[in-house]
Amino acid sequence: MLPPELQATAVLRQNAIPFVEQLFALYDARRPLVLVNDAAEITTLPGLSIDRCITPGDASGWFTAHHPLIHDDTPAQVSYTSGTEGKPKGILLTHANLADAAERIIDQMQMTAEIREYVGVPATYSFGMGRYRAVSAVGGQAYLPPRGFDPLELARMLQDGQVNALSVVPTLLRILLATPAVIGDAGLHLRWMEIGSQHMTADEKRRVRKLFPNAVIVQHYGLTEASRSTFLRISDAAPAQLGSVGQPVGKTQIKCATDGRIMIRGPHVAAFRIDADGLHPLTDADGWLQTNDLGHFEDGYLFFDGRADDLINCGGIKIVPDDIEARLRRQLAPAARIAVAKVPDPQRGDGVLVAVQTGSTDTAQVKDLAAAALKDLGVAVGSALHVITVDALPVTGTGKVQRGVLAEMFAAQQAAAPAKAYTPSKKITDVLSLIRHEFPGQKVGPQDTFETLGGDSLHYIQFSLNFEQHFGQLPPHWETLNAAQLQLSVHADGGSSWRRLETVTLTRAFFMICIVALHTDAFVYSANWGAAFFLYLLAGYSVARFQLPEIIRSGSVKTLIGTIKSVVIPTLLMxxxxxxxxxxxxxxxxxxxSNFLDPGTLKGFLFYFIEIYVQLLVLAAILFSFAGIRAGFQARPFISAVVLLAVSIVAARTIEMTYDHFYNFDRTPWHYAWPFALGMVLACANDLRTRLVALGIALLVVFEYWGFTSAAYYVGGAIVLVLFIRDIAVPAPVKRVVAEIAGASLFIYLIHYQMISVDQKLFAEIHPWADLVAAVVFGVVAARAYTWISRKVVKFTTQKVISTRKSGAGDWS
Structure with a gap:
């Protein structure tokens, strides 16, 4: 018989190797443990007597220790979960419970000591710690990623043979499914995968199997009280079985009660729960645990039919609607009439709906308070939070709110609501509002991405700066992720003061400073130049990376037209x-x-670099207007880019053999077409083989053009960086400075000659370094000012259009 109060040691949650080591140390010492978010929480845990609170260190990397499973039927840990009444419920798990679950997953996945697993789930989750337990038991090794689940890191480690297994929840797995090219051929090297117990569709499981064709892929269904109760081997499941959550194995038994609730029995099922009133049995007299999950069997396979209660599962975190309602009511006026319900969310499983009875309180305040309450519970809900107004809350005869009816009302409103253009607001509360702020005047929906909205390289830098200012580190390939997917990455870096600086951004800033330094006589970076060529290369890189996918998808070059306008307008204003x-x-x-004319015949203001830049974009827009060209790039992007490079070189040589290009110093678009096309080659090289081929082609072209000179070394070195080092970790302030310079490169170029002129007029001489610094500073200020003014203009014109349309509608009525 267990004592009325269990003696235990608390461990602060920390997704780190020392955390894992500390838990195993306590297991080996047979000391019961409980996980807490902070030291103050230990005073709020009902039914436990805490002797101390351990704070683990912070380190990532490999966990290689071998720990055999412990089969003692003694307390191992208490895991707290929210019950349906909103009160903390402690589940007492024994070593035998944990061992049985581990043994069955080891058997189902056929795990061996050869396993080298990328653990994509935090160790602080029972699923994550369960992976370290299983891998350690077979003598394998487990890798804890320093930045959390990182698809690029995973792909690289798979390709290099460093890892051969993966554990992941469906929410994160959907990021890979949205951008399968990130994994590419590296998926062939995966041998084992376990997927957590959130819902996945049969189609998603088929796509996972296609992405990792050689892996044993197992999905489990379970609860805190009964971990890994069923297993579905996705890798060899029949089509009719893919929609299920599998079958029980070993000594586990599953049945469905007459009301459809799933019931579980077996040595992995926790026998007791702990709450403020003490210890209580979890199972009935026959050892069956009745869950609040609904299900049914087909041909021996369990199909999950949803929750029997109103519990919200948002990205794997359980939320009790009554708890959120209570938190809101404490901060709202007594007359406020609100109710919380769950609604479907494509990325998180469940979204959170707050319904407000019309006139009872302010909806904006409700949304802010709900977001704050969810954040306190560890949920960065973002675009999965919805607030609607209803004439009256639907209730039963006894006054209980009908949450299912609220969800139906929300779905009906969503279906009837047309997409609306958004005008920027001062308040950015989630990723979707930031995207709308960054693309004023456009229709922006939750499924839109940076690419689909026509983002380009300069806008990419500006967007990334604003995102990281509000939400922290951006995930890899974020430009292909929609608002819901981006929201999942918020705070994933744990508030790190370091940022990933892309080498594309770094080289853009560097070469723009080189150009301005050359013109101001601050320093000469190369006797035979090269910076302009590399910036044209980055222009082609930007087109292929950011805009070509949307051009191919939509068949329209409007994204390129938008970039042209963003360059032309400030240039013409200057x-x-x-x-x-x-x-x-x-x-x-x-x-x-004017770049086509003899510069000696012009009066001044020679912005030929921008003129050629615009002309190259126009030529690219014309090129991709042809369906055959788009089809070629869609089918074989790298080969198509190489062909375009060859055509550009041949066309330039042919034209320059017959056209006098010396009088205007080769200031023609065809003369700079080859670096533009070369940039597209670099962007289309998406694996090691094509990157090596691209490097060979690039170095051949560069050294053929410049020979073994400083310009070739500068450009060649920058090409190596862009191809093989996508980004580097730098302190956040460094990222900010470099990105601001790169993002303002257009304005720095437009303004730097004026800085020289002003300096000369004020002081009757030129101060090269002062002019360089002034050009950079005033260029950044000008870029920011232009962005602010342009947003105001768009907001004003959009409001005028809406006002005009409304007044027109009134006339017709």
């Missing part, structure tokens, strides 16, 4: 301003074609 202030008027700079 040209016009300079012509007005100096009283020197010329038409060709306003038409952005």
């Amino acid at each position: 040209v016009g301003l300079m012509q007005i202030t100096t009283d020197r008027y010329e038409l060709t700079p306003l038409l952005l074609i």
